[in-house]
Amino acid sequence: MNPPEAAVAPQWRVMLTDWQIGEDDIEAVMETLRSGWLTMGPRTQELEARFAEISGATHAIAVSSASAALHLLCRAAGVGPGDEVIVPAISFVADAHAPRHCGGTTVLADIDSPTRPLLGVAEVEPLISERTKAVIAVHMFGYSGAADAAYELAEFCAERGVTLLEDCAQASGARYPDGRWVGSLGLAGCFSFFSKTALGVGEGGIITTDDADFAAAVRSLRSHAMSSVTWDRHRGHAETYDVGELGYNYRLDEPRATLALSRLGRLDASLADLKRIARAYRELLADLDGVELTFSAAEIEHGGHFAFPVLVADGATRDRVREQMRLAGVQSTAYPALNLLTEYLDPDAAPRAADFAARHIALPIYADLSTSDQQIVVAALADALGGQSGG
Amino acid sequence: MNPLPVHPRTPVFDIVIEQEDLDAVAEVLRSGWLTMGPRTEAIEAEFAAHIGVRHCVATSSCTTALHLACIAAGVGPGDEVIVPSLTFVATANAVRYCGGQPIFADLIGSHDLGIDPDHIESLITPKTKAIIPVHYAGYAVPIEAIVELCERYGLALIEDAAHAPDAYVEGAGGAPRMLGSFGASGCFSFFPNKVLAVGEGGCLVTDDDQIAATARLLRSQGMTATSIDKQRGEAFAYDVVGLGFNYRFDDPRAALLMTRFRRLHGEIERRRELVHRYRSAFADFDAIDIPYSDEQVDRSSCYLMGVRVDPAIRRDFRARLIERHGVQTTIYPATHRLSAYVEAFGEVSLPQTEAVCASLASIPLFPHLSDSEQDRVIAAVKQTVEGLS
Numbered sequence: 001m002n003p004p005e006a007a008v009a010p011q012w013r014v015m016l017t018d019w020q021i022g023e024d025d026i027e028a029v030m031e032t033l034r035s036g037w038l039t040m041g042p043r044t045q046e047l048e049a050r051f052a053e054i055s056g057a058t059h060a061i062a063v064s065s066a067s068a069a070l071h072l073l074c075r076a077a078g079v080g081p082g083d084e085v086i087v088p089a090i091s092f093v094a095d096a097h098a099p100r101h102c103g104g105t106t107v108l109a110d111i112d113s114p115t116r117p118l119l120g121v122a123e124v125e126p127l128i129s130e131r132t133k134a135v136i137a138v139h140m141f142g143y144s145g146a147a148d149a150a151y152e153l154a155e156f157c158a159e160r161g162v163t164l165l166e167d168c169a170q171a172s173g174a175r176y177p178d179g180r181w182v183g184s185l186g187l188a189g190c191f192s193f194f195s196k197t198a199l200g201v202g203e204g205g206i207i208t209t210d211d212a213d214f215a216a217a218v219r220s221l222r223s224h225a226m227s228s229v230t231w232d233r234h235r236g237h238a239e240t241y242d243v244g245e246l247g248y249n250y251r252l253d254e255p256r257a258t259l260a261l262s263r264l265g266r267l268d269a270s271l272a273d274l275k276r277i278a279r280a281y282r283e284l285l286a287d288l289d290g291v292e293l294t295f296s297a298a299e300i301e302h303g304g305h306f307a308f309p310v311l312v313a314d315g316a317t318r319d320r321v322r323e324q325m326r327l328a329g330v331q332s333t334a335y336p337a338l339n340l341l342t343e344y345l346d347p348d349a350a351p352r353a354a355d356f357a358a359r360h361i362a363l364p365i366y367a368d369l370s371t372s373d374q375q376i377v378v379a380a381l382a383d384a385l386g387g388q389s390g391g
Numbered sequence: 392m393n394p395l396p397v398h399p400r401t402p403v404f405d406i407v408i409e410q411e412d413l414d415a416v417a418e419v420l421r422s423g424w425l426t427m428g429p430r431t432e433a434i435e436a437e438f439a440a441h442i443g444v445r446h447c448v449a450t451s452s453c454t455t456a457l458h459l460a461c462i463a464a465g466v467g468p469g470d471e472v473i474v475p476s477l478t479f480v481a482t483a484n485a486v487r488y489c490g491g492q493p494i495f496a497d498l499i500g501s502h503d504l505g506i507d508p509d510h511i512e513s514l515i516t517p518k519t520k521a522i523i524p525v526h527y528a529g530y531a532v533p534i535e536a537i538v539e540l541c542e543r544y545g546l547a548l549i550e551d552a553a554h555a556p557d558a559y560v561e562g563a564g565g566a567p568r569m570l571g572s573f574g575a576s577g578c579f580s581f582f583p584n585k586v587l588a589v590g591e592g593g594c595l596v597t598d599d600d601q602i603a604a605t606a607r608l609l610r611s612q613g614m615t616a617t618s619i620d621k622q623r624g625e626a627f628a629y630d631v632v633g634l635g636f637n638y639r640f641d642d643p644r645a646a647l648l649m650t651r652f653r654r655l656h657g658e659i660e661r662r663r664e665l666v667h668r669y670r671s672a673f674a675d676f677d678a679i680d681i682p683y684s685d686e687q688v689d690r691s692s693c694y695l696m697g698v699r700v701d702p703a704i705r706r707d708f709r710a711r712l713i714e715r716h717g718v719q720t721t722i723y724p725a726t727h728r729l730s731a732y733v734e735a736f737g738e739v740s741l742p743q744t745e746a747v748c749a750s751l752a753s754i755p756l757f758p759h760l761s762d763s764e765q766d767r768v769i770a771a772v773k774q775t776v777e778g779l780s
Contacts, residue, residue, distance in 0.1 A: 011624060021420045030417060033408045038583035038590040064451050064591065067612070067637035093612050093631045100634055195425035195641070196618070202425040202641030203451065224480055225731065240722055243480050243729040246487055249454035253590030255416070255643065326624065333621065334628065341631040343613060
């Protein structure tokens with residue numbers, strides 16, 4: 001009855017991401033299903049403990065998605081009506097939605113440069129007001145950026161009394177140059193288990209923080225702020241549970257926690273593969289006319305490699321190149337600048353973001369991308385660009 | 392870390408995952424396509440057809456489905472929405488997510504735990520925007536009367552059918568009409584202790600194209616294209632045209648939902664049989680009161696088997712059942728008495744709800760509960776009540 005694979009991927013020679021799920025992953029999920037315990041149980045606890053250990057955070061709290069995580073981060077950071085939160089215009093729209101879900105206002109900031117689509121102090125500083133409550137730094141495409149810039153931003157936020165939150169949805173395993181995981185500079189960070197990532201399970205995410213009170217608040221709000229129903233209470237010491245405040249259902253369930261936990265065991269190996277592929281892209285594309293690399297070779301070394309963005313001359317070229325690559329069977333993607341979306345329309349707010357959004361192409365990258373498939377991608381890009389100059 | 396509770400000898404609910412369920416999930420995982428795709432589309436189509444409406448929008452939970460239903464109904468700041476108090480807190484929370492105020496209506500009485508249409512009518516004001524009745528335990532509220540109220544006062548009807556997949560009422564000419572199909576939206580839960588369990592999950596069903604479009608749009612951030620559209624080459628870029636959420640379901644859960652859904656009707660039949668056996672066993676037992684009638688059981692999804700005991704003994708009744716007999720029970724706190732609601736909206740008096748919430752407990756009910764195990768529960772319940780009376 002289930003539709004064949006063709007219903008999902010009819011035409012691609014090289015997909016944007018094509019992560020394989022191993023038989024050991026599948027067997028782990030089967031075992032959880034056989035147990036009959038499907039939510040908030042030992043696998044979620046184990047995932048949280050393991051993720052905290054690997055990322056170096058004191059606390060990890062699994063949630064239904066990174067979007068849910070961002071909402072909880074804003075809520076637990078105290079964002080409410082009248083508060084402003086600064087978000088980079090090159091990010092995913094969930095970053096902009098999250099402050100508004102708390103009744104706050106989203107203020108879009110421009111990026112450092114088209115070749116480094118991240119927030120820096122220079123972009124944030126002019127937007128700080130008395131109402132600024134938080135800044136969400138987004139590790140776009142899995143890159144934490146240059147060492148100094150990230151630390152400067154953290155220092156700046158601390159000086160101004162503004163909470164720094166980190167969206168690491170695309171950056172599982174990415175590190176700062178000193179070796180610490182992303183998510184560790186701010187009050188809290190969050191990661192995604194969306195399907196197209198190294199830790200993909202379908203829908204899911206996880207929050208990391210070193211702050212015990214923040215972790216407790218997030219944990220409570222994740223499940224409707226219900227006071228826990230422990231075995232002792234159940235045996236008659238307390239009749240029921242209470243609900244202390246307005247919470248949500250942002251729980252992960254046990255099958256997904258199991259899959260994330262299983263995949264987490266291979267994260268380091270996946271990151272090594274991704275780094276090799278990213279380095280190869282930089283070599284293969286270095287001499288290709290019309291292509292500009294993003295980030296630096298050094299930044300690539302400690303990145304999470306969610307996608308591999310490159311720039312071409314202008315928006316018209318980009319659209320034509322992506323279309324020709326599509327016809328050649330190579331899938332690519334591109335992110336809109338948030339200030340050009342209907343919901344956040346403010347075209348002049350972030351010119352560098354608009355320029356990046358118009359000119360970038362995110363190329364396929366995933367741990368199992370073969371050398372020959374990578375060559376197909378590069379050839380398709382070169383052919384498309386060659387067509388531009390009439391060659 | 393909290394240790395998990397030791398599994399009680401007879402839990403209040405339990406599910407069995409069959410080999411066909413495992414095979415279906417394994418197949419999706421091997422396919423590598425995990426987010427919403429062909430499996431989600433397939434179960435949405437099948438569930439909509441089962442309920443008898445045109446659209447089903449699968450969501451991350453019933454809570455998020457209720458939120459989307461409230462948005463689609465236009466609930467916003469200053470609006471009031473009438474809800475019952477005997478329900479999970481999500482029903483009222485959904486109204487608050489939109490900035491609205493939940494107004495609690497009392498239930499009919501100890502014989503029928505549905506929301507009282509007469510009390511609903513007395514609470515309607517110019518600010519009232521919608522009514523969210525809950526088909527508690529899988530038993531229909533007086534839905535025709537509530538539909539009539541909504542039509543008369545121009546209110547949106549959202550059915551909280553979290554407990555009620557496969558439950559129905561007899562419509563015109565005696566033809567069955569599924570719960571969840573009466574409202575502008577109906578919301579269902581696939582939470583692990585529900586009759587159709589997959590883990591976290593839910594859905595919104597509707598006959599209204601506009602409501603379905605709104606729910607679909609806001610389920611996925613307000614984005615005009617989804618990952619599967621892009622994968623299929625049907626979308627190259629997207630816009631964002633609303634303040635949306637990530638309230639998506641995913642394909643592994645959809646595959647599990649499909650195989651379990653196909654066994655649902657048989658499981659509900661068994662639940663009804665078990666409820667009839669409980670009712671017969673307690674019929675002449677004065678210290679136990681059972682809500683609803685035999686006729687209502689036959690149309691219910693029989694999610695919960697509620698028994699009412701003297702409020703003075705309920706705490707000890709539950710404690711002794713688990714400690715001496717390994718029989719687990721659950722209870723619902725009244726939503727209007729929860730701290731979060733007292734703090735936000737002050738004290739509200741709902742005499743019928745308070746009386747029921749003080750006396751009600753749910754005893755084990757699940758399709759593979761054997762007759763002999765059920766007999767053991769019945770004996771334990773009787774013995775415990777007698778020992779405390």
